[in-house]
Amino acid sequence: MGWKAIARYVTGTSHQEQKIPCQDCGNYRIFKDVIVGAVADGAGSAKYSHFGSELAVETVIKCFADINELPDKQGFTQPLSEMEAKEVFTKFVKEVITALKKQADHKGYSVSDLACTLLVFIATPEWVAAMQIGDGFIVMGSQDGEYQMLFKPDKGEFFNETTFVTSANALEEMQVQVISGKQEFICASTDGLEKVAIRFSDWKPHAPFFKPLEEYLRETDKPGGNDDNYINVFLNSERLNSRTDDDKTLLLCLFE
Incomplete structure (x- = not known):
């Protein structure tokens, strides 16, 4: 019994043509029966957002590790309200903002050059806590086979606009939810897959x-092993690229 997971992110065809690096990032870490996952999508208008998304994900994973590795702490063994x-999650986001500001100061950037969205979840066999700043989605599947999306993506007031971690109102716009009960499957993704994975008419997952x-x-x-190329092939497939030219991220987790 335990978690299996894989994280993959690939450059969209539009970015390949423009020779722009992948602005997505996703990663996870497992501590016994607890897993933390994070995905981030750099703002297209931000010059160094590919660095920002990577740093945001790395910082979340480190924050989680620090909490779980303290000898006098029980980590996340007890359900959170x-x-x-x-x-x-507020602590995580503040740590991310601090890391982004430090990086910006060191490199001589504006912190807005590192702007990115951020989605994070903490999952145990019995409950899941999740947060989202900006667009993208987190979808969970329970034992009955039903899929549910935790948050409606933040699309802002105008087309193609969203909230970023570096936005002044990031913490005010942060969505948080705790789900009780066993959730076997979790998928977190940036907005590059929204149009193929989510039904926009009612914001329901497309099973x-x-x-x-x-x-x-x-x-x-062992998903993600050296001989496992399933997710990469899927994310780079012509069928998928014909429907979305954006960077694409999949962070998949299963408890069994």
Whole structure:
């Protein structure tokens, strides 16, 4: 029994043509029966957002590790209330902002040059706490096979606008939710896959998108191994690229 996970992010065809680096990033870390995952999408208008998204994800993972590795702490073995989850995620976001400002000062950038969205979840066999700043999505699947999206993506007041970690109102706009009960499958992604994974008419997950990904995790002993190229092939497929030219990220987790 335990978590299996994989994180992959690839450059969209539009960025390949313009020779722009992938502005997405995603990663995870497992501590016994607890997993933390984070994905970030650099702002297209921000010059160094590919560095910002990577640093944001790295900082979240480090914050989580620091909490879990303290010898006198129990980590996240006990369920969090929504208020406690908001406190934890606020700490994470403040650490991310500090790291981005430090990087900007060191390199002579404006911190807005590192702007990115951020989605984070902490999951145990019995509960999940999650947060989202900006667009993208977190979808969970329970034992009954139903998929649910935790937050409606933040699209801002105008087309193609969203909130970033570096925005003045980032913490005010941060969405937080705690879900009780066993959630077997979790998928976190940036907005590059929204149009193929989410039904915009009612913001419901498109089950035929998620089911093969869940089955892949169930059938794979060590996802992401040296001989495992399933997710990369999927993310770079012509069929997918014909529907989205943006950078694409998949962070997939399964508890079994």
